[in-house]
Amino acid sequence: MPTPRTPKPMKRADIAPFLTAISQNNPTPQTELLYTTPFTLLVAVVLSAQTTDAAVNKATPALFAEAPDPAAMAALGATGIARHIRSIGLWQAKAKNVAGLSHLLLERHGGEVPDNREALEALPGVGRKTANVVLNEVFGQPTMAVDTHIFRLGNRTGLAPGATVRAVEDALIARIPKPMLRPAHHWLILHGRYICKARKPECWRCPGASWCRYQPKPTAAAARIPTELPKDPS
Known part of the structure; x- marks a missing residue:
């Protein structure tokens, strides 16, 4: 499969539909860390x-x-x-x-x-x-904590390309519609953790794939192709 090219920035008009799509199964997301206070x-x-x-x-x-x-x-x-x-x-x-x-x-x-x-x-x-x-x-503020997943998605999808964590954070704050900014933090983390994975993004089951600028998108069949020769058991 060809090496994916660095995507162009996602169109601003596509950002809200993309986030809406990846939030389908989790409209009110929360951190996966366990806490009570x-x-x-x-x-x-x-x-x-x-x-x-x-x-x-x-x-x-x-x-x-x-x-x-x-x-x-x-x-x-x-x-x-x-x-x-x-x-x-x-x-x-x-x-x-x-x-x-x-x-x-x-x-x-x-x-x-x-x-x-x-x-x-x-x-x-x-x-x-x-x-x-x-x-x-805790305080409901529209912040964006850029971890490895959000940094990857910001660049891979074209949502907010940037060479540094702070650059991606600032771009996300500027580009994401304000009403979506607070939950978008969790939507992106969870999407990166479970679908848009680092080594093998599962584009074939991504609800936001039609707005994402990542190309070429791998298919389920391509993902099953071995990337290494099997080890000789002898």
């Missing part, structure tokens, strides 16, 4: 850096049962937090960050998760992407 979401997102949501969801129930709020988490400390998250990548640094952000939430914000970017990004382990997730999911 703004604090537990913040911790889960910090833990999810360079780790799958599924891996985080296996570790956090026991952690949150022991430390459901900043005071309990701060008391648990980095060593106690680490006990629960050793299965997660970068667990040592993340344990320190979660302990540190819990202390700062108590010291600066009365134990509450702040609803503004500057205060969130001042917390240990919280960068722009993490702040965007919390602002979107």
